[in-house]
Amino acid sequence: MLKRTFLGKWTFKTAYSTILEIRGVRFVSQDASDSKPEAIQEPSATESSCNTLQKRSQMHLVRALEDDTQRRPAIDPKETSIVLFPGQGAQYVGMAAKLMRFPGARSIFDLANQVLGYDLLKICVEGPREKLSRTEYAQLAVMVSSLAALEQLREERPRSIETCVATAGFSLGEITALVFAGALPFDKAVRLVQIRANAMQAACDTVPSGMALILYGPETKVGAACKKAEQWCLERGVESPYCGVANYIYPHCKVIAGHQEALQYIEVNAKALHIKRMKRLQVNGAFHTPIMQSAVEPFANALKKIYISDPLIRVYSNVDGKTYRNATHILRQLPKQIVSPVRWEQSMHLMYERQQGTDFPRTFECGPGKGLKQVLEKVNAKAANTAFNVEA
Numbered sequence: 001m002l003k004r005t006f007l008g009k010w011t012f013k014t015a016y017s018t019i020l021e022i023r024g025v026r027f028v029s030q031d032a033s034d035s036k037p038e039a040i041q042e043p044s045a046t047e048s049s050c051n052t053l054q055k056r057s058q059m060h061l062v063r064a065l066e067d068d069t070q071r072r073p074a075i076d077p078k079e080t081s082i083v084l085f086p087g088q089g090a091q092y093v094g095m096a097a098k099l100m101r102f103p104g105a106r107s108i109f110d111l112a113n114q115v116l117g118y119d120l121l122k123i124c125v126e127g128p129r130e131k132l133s134r135t136e137y138a139q140l141a142v143m144v145s146s147l148a149a150l151e152q153l154r155e156e157r158p159r160s161i162e163t164c165v166a167t168a169g170f171s172l173g174e175i176t177a178l179v180f181a182g183a184l185p186f187d188k189a190v191r192l193v194q195i196r197a198n199a200m201q202a203a204c205d206t207v208p209s210g211m212a213l214i215l216y217g218p219e220t221k222v223g224a225a226c227k228k229a230e231q232w233c234l235e236r237g238v239e240s241p242y243c244g245v246a247n248y249i250y251p252h253c254k255v256i257a258g259h260q261e262a263l264q265y266i267e268v269n270a271k272a273l274h275i276k277r278m279k280r281l282q283v284n285g286a287f288h289t290p291i292m293q294s295a296v297e298p299f300a301n302a303l304k305k306i307y308i309s310d311p312l313i314r315v316y317s318n319v320d321g322k323t324y325r326n327a328t329h330i331l332r333q334l335p336k337q338i339v340s341p342v343r344w345e346q347s348m349h350l351m352y353e354r355q356q357g358t359d360f361p362r363t364f365e366c367g368p369g370k371g372l373k374q375v376l377e378k379v380n381a382k383a384a385n386t387a388f389n390v391e392a
Contacts, residue, residue, distance in 0.1 A: 070270070078386075080361040081160045082351065083153075083180060084376075085146045087171030087342075089281050090369035091138045093127035096145040096392045104151035108112045108186075112144045115190045120144060133282055135204060138208065139172045139197040145392035146176045146367030147186070153390045160364055166323075166351055168316040170372060171247075171287065171342050172196075174334070181311035183330055195302045199295035200338070204285030211246055211257040211281040212266070220274040222254060228273070229262035232369055236261065246288040248345040250378035255342075257286035288318075291340050300335040314351075321346030348379040362386035 006134040099105040100121075123132055124141045131137055146169075148250065154161050169177035177192055178184045184192070216222065226243040233241030243258030243266070256266070263280070272279050308327040315324050319336050321343040352360060360383040365372045370389045377384040 023199050080163045080165045082363045083167045084365045084372045085169035085173035085176040086367040087173045088138045095368045096124045099148045102151040105148035122223045135201040136197040145178045148390045149366040149390045166314040181315045183311045196299045199298045203292050208260045209286035213279045215277040225273040229265040232265045233261045247342040257289045280381040315353045316347040318342040352380045366390045368392045
């Protein structure tokens, strides 16, 4: 569990009083190259003898601690919490405006503005919608607004942050979760998301593509429908068309993504393909598909330059739905997320898996929109009974 405070004073390049001082979470960090091992010296005979006695003493201490741990009562799950963060597509003009009554939230945006060199809060609050919806602004807006929403949670329910045992984020929100878990420092994460967003926007500009949420029944063959759409595109001269599942949301609900022509085919033929409903998402690219391949390398290169820490709490990966093991695992797996389907449904099953009769933790969705809480209701209705929105 995590003991966190989200207000504090520290310096960011200049004498700048800001926010989010969290135990173990770095908001101004060193680069990966800054960490160098010290020289190792051989111990003397006297030191070796002392070390042996010290090890024996440590073993007695370890056994005593183990005995003490076994005697401790189990933690009541109701007294713990899980925090979820939304991804791109949740943004709307006016977001974060009501959070400005919290000094910490204002400070978060001040720091982000300093890192980015422009007024991100103004784009969140005033738009216009067309600008906010562009990937290079939307991703940053959602991430920073989500972290600002944590200030409201800290003010109103501080124990929910102190007792947090796990976190996850949808797509872009995974980076927000890694910041919250202490694995990525805030200032570096803002620049990382900026690089990610710009690279993905470039991919969007190269290939007209999009995403759509579909609801379907047990008789629907989503994979076959996507293959038909690809074949239809090929016959009309579309080069290397793609259509496939980009997000696993909940049973009989997925997000598909691909070339615009492929999505148009499915829209027109939805009834014949046994698709009950199809709704386009407010994104301008086929995220989490091979169409985004050109964005992987710049993102991976930027990630390598960041000093990554092991997460302080469990963080679930979108790539396979499982938790990150350590910093090396994050470095290796996070870039894959850009071109891999988001396995959100799988993450929710693993996150809330427990023995029958065991209570669920409280869940807080922090950020714009209420989509993740609604999804949880479909995946695990009992867990959703103790879920709350902290909306940006």
